[in-house]
Amino acid sequence: MAIQSRLGTLTEAQMDDAQRAVLKEILNGPRGNLDGPFLAWIHSPQLASHAQRLGAFCRYSTRLELRLTELAILATAAWWQSQAEWQIHEPIARNAGLCDSVIEALRQQAKPDFAREDESLVYRVGKQLYEHRRVDEVLYAEAVAAFGEPAMVELIGVFGYYALVAMTLNVFAVRRETDQPLPFSEPCTF
Template sequence: MRVPPLPADQWDDEKVQAVIRTACAPDRREPGESGNAIATLVQHPDLAGAYLPFSAYLLTESTLPPALRELAILRLAHRADCAYEWTHHVPMGRAVGLTDADIDAARGADAATDLHRLIIAAVDQLFDRTTISEQTWQALTGFLERRALMDLVFTVGGYLALAMGLNSFGVQPESAQWREDAHQARPAAEPGPA
């Protein structure tokens, strides 16, 4: 682990507390409850304070429908080999209606619908070439309005940046029980990176 989670006895720093208050649900504001990603990001409170509101927007205010958002995040997590994102977003995806077949499609199985195939193609194109092809973009316009398409691009980019950080810092997923408790305690779209 290159950047460990901030030890609990250092959470009293004013900047850390400001970040936690604005970025975390009330039930996730104590050390041990916030998760390893936030506990690691607050090692750099200024960076966390800038990134976490953007992350919260992607999860709670984006115009991209939640199931499509989660499918895109899972595809990106798979492509980026980010175990932390994957383990958090599988239950989040299920909570917003993704099926086991949809989750398998994020790993490369055939998607069940044209829209899901297009979302996966868009993620792959952004990951591989930093742009969505004209053909994929035009096909997506048949399903999504312009703002949702913009949110799709920034969801993939935001979660790629987070995956790079989590993978590079060595952030480890919490136990399965911790994740189950955390995801049951808050709605699928509560703030905080996952």
């Protein structure tokens, strides 16, 4: 799928050795493409290299079920109104078992009606983290009891990593070319 951004086009012929090396690392990894933030990050190969390894862990290797990881990613995309992050992860979340009504509520930035307590817990942690920049003792204890400390650390890592992704996608106006409408209204320009 074609991707556009406000960055200048960077062809492989224009890349330096470090950029080519990280491009090869990304293309040979679990993603297999230069989608999403990597289109921007490839301009800084050291950032791209570190970020893509962290991202591969956050997306594919945490102790959380993929459904819960994708819920955290969609909650982040909705918070940041990150068009491309939503476009990339909405079908993944659906395929991972997140129900349509939860996905649509997140897109509308409304509180979903969760049928599963683990999903409600992930949502509440993310909401409190984004709104208050902290998680209170009661919610923290509930999340640790449900997921364990290592998974709680990883969940916060997922929220943080995908906030970085959303900021990157928003600043560089990364978009997937699609005939589908954008998931969020574009904010007024500055």
